[in-house]
Amino acid sequence: MDKTIEKIYKGILDGNQHLVAQTVTEALASGMSPEMILKEGLVSAMGEVGRLFEIGEYYVPEMLIAARAMQSGLKLLKPSLADNGVQAEGRVVIGTVAGDLHDIGKNLVGMMLEGAGFEVIDLGTDIKPEAFVKYVREHKPDIVAMSALLTTTMPNMEVTLKALERAELRKQVKVIIGGAPITEEYAKRIGADGFSYDASGAVKVARSLIG
Numbered sequence: 001m002d003k004t005i006e007k008i009y010k011g012i013l014d015g016n017q018h019l020v021a022q023t024v025t026e027a028l029a030s031g032m033s034p035e036m037i038l039k040e041g042l043v044s045a046m047g048e049v050g051r052l053f054e055i056g057e058y059y060v061p062e063m064l065i066a067a068r069a070m071q072s073g074l075k076l077l078k079p080s081l082a083d084n085g086v087q088a089e090g091r092v093v094i095g096t097v098a099g100d101l102h103d104i105g106k107n108l109v110g111m112m113l114e115g116a117g118f119e120v121i122d123l124g125t126d127i128k129p130e131a132f133v134k135y136v137r138e139h140k141p142d143i144v145a146m147s148a149l150l151t152t153t154m155p156n157m158e159v160t161l162k163a164l165e166r167a168e169l170r171k172q173v174k175v176i177i178g179g180a181p182i183t184e185e186y187a188k189r190i191g192a193d194g195f196s197y198d199a200s201g202a203v204k205v206a207r208s209l210i211g
């Protein structure tokens with residue numbers, strides 16, 4: 001692995017936001033391709049973060065700190081990626097459903113998706129079904145990702161799916177759901193296209209739905 005890429009990769013695994021930002025700036029100034037920095041540095045490090053989480057070596061705090069370090073590099077890369085016409089893996093609109101203010105897990109899912117090369121439009125929390133509909137119409141995402149942490153708000157996932165159907169937008173997007181009370185069985189029952197227990201799993205599901 002190239003020394004600079006290795007520094008970025010390790011910086012993300014260590015959650016060193018400052019080092020990642022500084023090294024990405026230096027790499028761009030030295031003429032390194034933004035696509036290489038993204039794929040071999042940022043995306044590959046976040047893939048490793050996901051693996052370490054799955055085998056129980058990283059926990060949520062380490063994953064969050066790594067994702068923030070990745071984002072500090074991604075922010076600097078974005079203008080050059082756009083200039084070089086680098087295509088995102090796909091576009092995701094993500095939000096926590098109506099009535100629900102929990103956003104830590106949703107943010108983590110969004111950051112992991114971004115780390116995997118998706119363009120992520122984060123609508124925030126307490127997103128009403130009609131707001132999901134509006135943003136799907138405006139941004140034409142490939143995927144709608146919904147999070148719910150309360151048993152009282154999870155039914156709003158089904159309400160949102162029905163609102164997308166009524167607006168004749170359901171066939172244009174894949175819908176993935178997750179959050180502590182959500183199960184695969186529930187996802188199937190309400191007609192979602194994908195489900196995951198955690199953030200790294202959400203990346204795999206999103207990739208499988210796009211590919």
Ligand code: B1M
Nearest residue numbers: 100101102103104105145147150151177178179180198199
């Ligand atoms: Co709340 N809360 N909370 N809370 N809160 C829970 C969820 C609860 C389980 C605590 C408990 O009683 N043991 C309980 C829900 C019970 C239930 O419905 N079964 C609860 C309750 C009752 C409430 C209030 C009603 C309390 C009250 O006011 N009486 C209230 C509701 C407010 C509202 O939303 N309207 C409330 C408020 C809050 C705070 C504001 C104080 C705060 C939220 C702060 C914030 O998010 N900015 C809070 C917190 C922090 C929690 C706990 C302690 C932690 C949640 C969290 O962030 N976990 C939580 C207890 C718990 O879960 N142990 C609890 C860390 C996070 C990384 O995990 O969000 O599960 P999580 O996300 C995971 C996966 O679920 C998954 O990936 C993530 C990463 O691996 N995932 C997805 C999530 N979204 C996904 C989407 C995907 C795929 C995977 O695809 C799209």
